[in-house]
Amino acid sequence: MSPTIVRLTELASRWNVALERELPAAVRLRRELHAAPCLSGREHPAKERLVEALRDHIPIESIADAGGVGRMGPADGPAIAVRAELDALPVTELTGAPFAAANGAMHACGHDVHQAALTALLRAAHGLDLPLGLVALLQPREESYPSGALDVVDAGVLERFGIAHVIGAHVHPGVRKGAVAAGGGFINAAADEIDIRVQGRGGHAAYPHQATDTVVAIANIAIAIPEVIRRTVTPLRPAIISIGTLTAGEGAANVLPGQARILATMRTTDPADRQPLFDAVRVMAQRTAEAYGARAEVTRIEGEPALINDPALAAGADDWLARLGVDGAEPMRSLGADDFSYFCDAVPSLMLFVGVETPGQHPQPALHHPSFLPGDESVGAVARALMAGYLAAAERVLGIEHHRSDLAALENAPFDA
Template structure:
């Protein structure tokens, strides 16, 4: 037997013990999911959610370290190298439309991205690791501000706590309604794009709409800028590469008969390669300014750099796939998207694995929808995926 085969066999033995312990925790985890879903906290104000989770981990977590303002790292197990497993604390500013008895009791707030499922699954895994002898320490990363800037994952990645806890690798799992239930994507390499925001202002000279020749109309200029920007990806980016430049908001003026002094737009930039990212940033500014100048206006662009590309560690993804199969889950086709997750900051700092777990999200299911509601069985599936990733990381570490 090769060393690798022996390692996998040992991991499979540990997997079986942990799975038994995990199954015992799932009923309580479902109840926790309901409580989390009913009381969502927005990004930057997740303190109550964090405190609820730490209460659930009382007697399980040995040390708890605050991080990122409203986040925490909770260590399960003794000293030595550990595996980090991430769970996101924040909800979205979305009005819930599910009608379940445990729907959000906070108007305009909802766990519409599955973070309640992820957190409940993470607590179940922590309790299973605590109850199982011979396990590698696990550090539960209760991460704030996944949905907004500044990134909570970036705070953790830049913290000395990763070194202090001797974290060797980091695992995450996210519900994904585009995959069938029972399928999990553990794709090696690039899985999510870098994501940036831009804010564009076109400034002209306002005046009475009846005298356009006495104005420099920023609304007309911005309209041409928006159209011209659609050609940046199709004509400036190598067609064998990938990028997205999307204008999502437009605003100008306050009266029908007044040409305003300025018009504004904002949008998103997505890319899979650093060189393409920089190229699109540059061309966005050039095109906006040159087109605006052609209309006797000026344009300025401010770009907020967001998450980097998310790359899964090849060895970790491959080993996790073996354990997912052993747990009765199906490893899906490779899954990549122009979605973004700030888990990418953690995966830049250490070997990382983000898995996508297939769920039935309800009628018209889509992430960030007021109707998105994975069934309670998703807690089990996400917990099993986290378990496979944890054992793979412990095995390789």
């Protein structure tokens, strides 16, 4: 075993023992956070609670309005960040738990678990010989726009704290309970919106030959979209466009409306497909509208980029999970979106999915469901996933530094013929 692995293995076993000691308090913290969910953009109370829980361990400064950041371990050199989202959803809770929220908001995406896990992990790391900085990223506004992750990146936090890699872990009922899915490459899709506005002349429904019928134009645009995808993106790469809103007319049966509109979400998994697919839809919509005597104005509202896990970090995390006694799982790929992708865009990063179950529920409620409530053991599971991510990232950074110092030693060695 390399000296790096030996050092990190020792750290892992100490950290794991310290984590076990932190878990009972972390589970209580999780329940407290669950009972007091904060909506996107209003996460200040949640952040203050975490600042208090971490007070003696790591100083947290404010970023991105309701967010926070702090660094522990070596003050200089590269650092690894672990991220937890602070926001809850506008969902009325139906779990019936004694610590259920009663304010019309709900931690239906498990962010209460992530926050408690991150707190336990940092508290457990206190006093340990961390080889690289460990940065806590308390991120606001994951569930709504403007993206909190983008704000954190734009604020220069990654540069200022020397963050080489960001690690995230998300609970997921689609992964077997207790197992963790890493997986390199595409994990979540880029999520853009397409807004198509068709403008015509309208008129009397009994005189369609004297009007421009935007209903027929928009209907043809809608049904042509799947074919545009098929002709633009290779079937070997997932991509979808789904129309969430189609409007035309104002309730009359005998009026041809002068305007119609489509709002669609466009999901692509390869950055190279994003612009060409939008362009193809734009051209099709404009020409289809033209064919019906109307005009189409097509705009793209840019959302999160695709979430691409760094393959080396994913493989490393799988190894560390095995060493920590945690089962691996198949990668959790979907056309969902998570703004963690902004971190992946900025530095090689890793999002892990932690298998959880809501006790006593069949079938298992999905994320964002009013009955979704992972069990207490999920706090430790998420913390261990983040730990494995830190260890994999540290192994990589130290390995590269080791390699560099070897090269330097070679260059400085006296030439010996």
